[in-house]
Amino acid sequence: MWFLQTDTLLLMLGMSLLMGLALRLAGERQRRQRVLRVMPLLDVALLWTVSEKLTVFYLGYTAVTFGFLWFLRRQRRGRGVWFALLCLGCCVPLVYSRLDLPALGLVMVGIAYNMLKAIDALYYEYYGGEKIPLERYVNYMLFFPVLTAGPVFRYREFDKTWDDPVPLDGERLAEAARRIIRGLFKKVVLAMAATKVLWRLVGLIPRLRFVAPAAPLVSLAVLFLDMSGYADIAIGMGYLMGVTVPENFKKPFASPSFTQFWRNWHVTVSDWIREHVYVLLGGRKLGRGAAAGVAFAVMVLMGAWHGFTWLYLVDGVLLGLILALENLMNLTTVNRRKVKRGYFVLRCAVTVYLFAMNSMVFTLPLREIRLVLGSFFAFWGGGL
Numbered sequence: 001m002w003f004l005q006t007d008t009l010l011l012m013l014g015m016s017l018l019m020g021l022a023l024r025l026a027g028e029r030q031r032r033q034r035v036l037r038v039m040p041l042l043d044v045a046l047l048w049t050v051s052e053k054l055t056v057f058y059l060g061y062t063a064v065t066f067g068f069l070w071f072l073r074r075q076r077r078g079r080g081v082w083f084a085l086l087c088l089g090c091c092v093p094l095v096y097s098r099l100d101l102p103a104l105g106l107v108m109v110g111i112a113y114n115m116l117k118a119i120d121a122l123y124y125e126y127y128g129g130e131k132i133p134l135e136r137y138v139n140y141m142l143f144f145p146v147l148t149a150g151p152v153f154r155y156r157e158f159d160k161t162w163d164d165p166v167p168l169d170g171e172r173l174a175e176a177a178r179r180i181i182r183g184l185f186k187k188v189v190l191a192m193a194a195t196k197v198l199w200r201l202v203g204l205i206p207r208l209r210f211v212a213p214a215a216p217l218v219s220l221a222v223l224f225l226d227m228s229g230y231a232d233i234a235i236g237m238g239y240l241m242g243v244t245v246p247e248n249f250k251k252p253f254a255s256p257s258f259t260q261f262w263r264n265w266h267v268t269v270s271d272w273i274r275e276h277v278y279v280l281l282g283g284r285k286l287g288r289g290a291a292a293g294v295a296f297a298v299m300v301l302m303g304a305w306h307g308f309t310w311l312y313l314v315d316g317v318l319l320g321l322i323l324a325l326e327n328l329m330n331l332t333t334v335n336r337r338k339v340k341r342g343y344f345v346l347r348c349a350v351t352v353y354l355f356a357m358n359s360m361v362f363t364l365p366l367r368e369i370r371l372v373l374g375s376f377f378a379f380w381g382g383g384l
Contacts, residue, residue, distance in 0.1 A: 008046075008049065008050055011046060011049060012046060012144065012145070012237060013180070013237070013240075015042050015046060015144075016145070016176075016237040016240035016241050017240050019035070019039065019042070019240065019241045019242070020167075020168035020172075020173075020176075020240040020241055020242060021168060022035045023035055023036075023165055023166075023167050023168060023241070023242045024167045024168045024169070026167075027167075029164055032164075032165050032167065032242070033163075033165075036139065036162065036165060037135060039139050039142075039143075040135075040138045040139055040142055042144075043139075043142035043143065043144050043147075044059070044142065046144050047142070047144070047147075051107050051109075053105060053106050053107040054106075054107040054108075054109060056106065057093075057106040057107055057108055058114070058141070058142060058147075061093060061111075061114065061118070061141075062137070062138055062141040062142060064089075065090055065118040065121070065141070066134060066137050066138075068086040068089060068090065068118075068122060069121060069122065069125055069132055069137070071086070072086055072122065072125060072126060073125065073131065079126070083122060083126045086122055087119050087122055090115050090118040090119050090122070091115055091119075093108055093111050093115070094108075094111050094112055094115045094305075095308075096108075097111060098304070098307055098308040099308060109148050110147050110148035110149060112305055112306075113146070113147075113148070113149065113150045113152055114141060114147070116152050116269070116272050117140065117141060117152060117153060117154075117155070118141070119276065120152075120154045120155050120272065120276070121137065121140070121155045123275075123276060124155045124156060128156075132155065132159075136159065136162065139162060140153065140155060140158050140159075140162075143158070143243075145233070145234040145235075145237040145238055145241075145245060146234050146245060149227075149230050149234075150230075150231070150234075150248060150266075150268055150269065151231055151234060151235075151245055151246050151247070151248040151267075151268040152246075152268035152269055152272055153245070153246065153268070154268075154271070154272065154275070157246060158243075161242075161243050161244045162243060165241070165242030165243060166242040166244075167242060168240060168242065172239050172240070172242075173239075173240070175236075175239050176236045176237070176239035176240045177236070178236070179232045179233070179235050179236030179239065180232065180233050180236035180237065182229075182232050183228075183229040183230065183231070183232030183233035183234075183235075183236060184229070184233065185229075186225045186226070186228060186229030186232065187225065187226060187229035187230065187233075190221075190225045190229075191222055191225035191226045191229060194218055194221045194222045194225060195222050195363075197218050198215065198218045198219055198222055198363065198364070201214055201215045201218060202215060202364070202368050202371065202372065205371055205372060205375045206371070206375075209375040209378055212372055212375035212376040212378075213376055215360070215372045215376075216353065216356035216357045216359065216360060216372070216376075217353070217356050219356060219359045219360045219363045219364065220352070220355065220356035220359045222359075222363045223359045223362055223363055224249075224252075227248070227249075227266070228248065228249050231245075231247070231248040231249065235247070246267070246268050247267060248266060248267050248268055249264065249265060249266070249267065250263075250264040250267055251264055252264040252265035253348065253352050254348055255348060255351055255352075256334035256336075256344055256347035256348050256351060257326055257331055257332055257333060257334060257347065257351060258319070258322050258323050258326055258351055258354070258355070259295075259323060259326050259327075259332035259333065260332070260333060260334070260351075261351050261352075261355060262323075265355075273298055273302070277294070277298055278294060278298070281294055288327050288328055288330065289328070291327045292323070292324035292325070292327035292328045293324070295320060295323035295324050295326075295327055296317075296320035296321065296323065296324040297320070298320070298323075299316045299317070299319040299320030299323055300313070300316040300317055300320050301316070302316055302319075303315050303316020303317070303319070304316065306362075311361060311366060312361070315358060315361045318358070319358060322354065334347055357373075360372060
């Protein structure tokens with residue numbers, strides 16, 4: 001992760017602070033927008049210091065997907081068909097990378113997130129009917145704080161904050177410093193410490209099965225600290241640059257159902273799915289059966305989004321089944337004010353623990369996952 005490379009991190013912080021100071025000195029809104037015109041040059045310069053191959057790939061991907069926008073604007077017949085085909089075209093690099101085909105000298109780090117951004121831009125033009133200027137699109141696709149791991153900026157959110165960047169002042173500088181320091185502490189200190197604890201637990205399991213139930217919770221801590229730490233750093237850099245990067249976590253552990261959990265965990269991806277898939281298929285007008293089917297299909301696709309392996313496929317199927325059952329049994333939401341506190345806490349605990357079991361897919365190799373699960377069920381089956 002290049003956020004953890006000291007020289008790259010210092011360069012990113014320096015560029016963010018430089019942009020913030022430039023916006024401050026620019027004064028009025030029109031002048032601040034002129035300052036932002038140099039952002040693509042800074043984006044490319046930063047990418048080049050990280051990886052020349054990564055730079056070439058993203059310049060190419062940005063050019064090609066803007067070409068998709070240009071092509072879609074000029075279609076008068078069959079726009080719906082072209083729109084669908086162009087969305088699929090945005091997915092080609094992700095599919096290619098997931099199939100482990102020859103890299104052809106390119107680096108595609110972060111393509112899963114940038115694919116979502118490119119598709120969102122197509123949605124914006126197709127359904128909103130507004131033209132996205134080339135300069136704005138380049139800034140949108142290459143905005144470096146969120147390039148490799150999100151949060152996922154939807155175009156209308158980016159356009160709104162980019163249209164009127166907030167000048168840097170003492171309050172924003174303090175908030176930026178707080179978020180960046182917190183993010184680095186999560187990733188560098190807490191996540192790494194939790195990782196060591198997780199592997200220590202895994203090492204103890206063959207002799208002490210009773211520690212197996214703790215492993216999923218530590219795994220969840222590793223995943224949360226890593227992802228939320230990255231998001232904090234990105235949000236902090238956005239503060240420096242006058243850009244409001246969306247929050248990615250909103251108290252997910254206080255969620256009494258998986259449906260509510262996904263609304264609060266990796267929020268920008270969940271919002272993207274809800275807007276681009278669920279709403280278009282009917283949203284609240286869907287019956288329980290249809291909603292369950294959509295939820296199942298989305299989770300299977302999200303498993304594939306993470307990787308084309310049978311492990312991710314099984315993971316997507318299991319998560320999809322849970323969401324489908326919640327829809328069929330009308331258990332998708334729980335009103336905290338209308339149920340007893342004990343029931344609400346129990347539902348939250350069950351939801352979090354089930355997701356903690358799922359988190360091991362991202363933190364442990366398959367061999368260790370089997371060890372944890374085997375010992376877990378053996379422990380609850382009565383053996384120590």
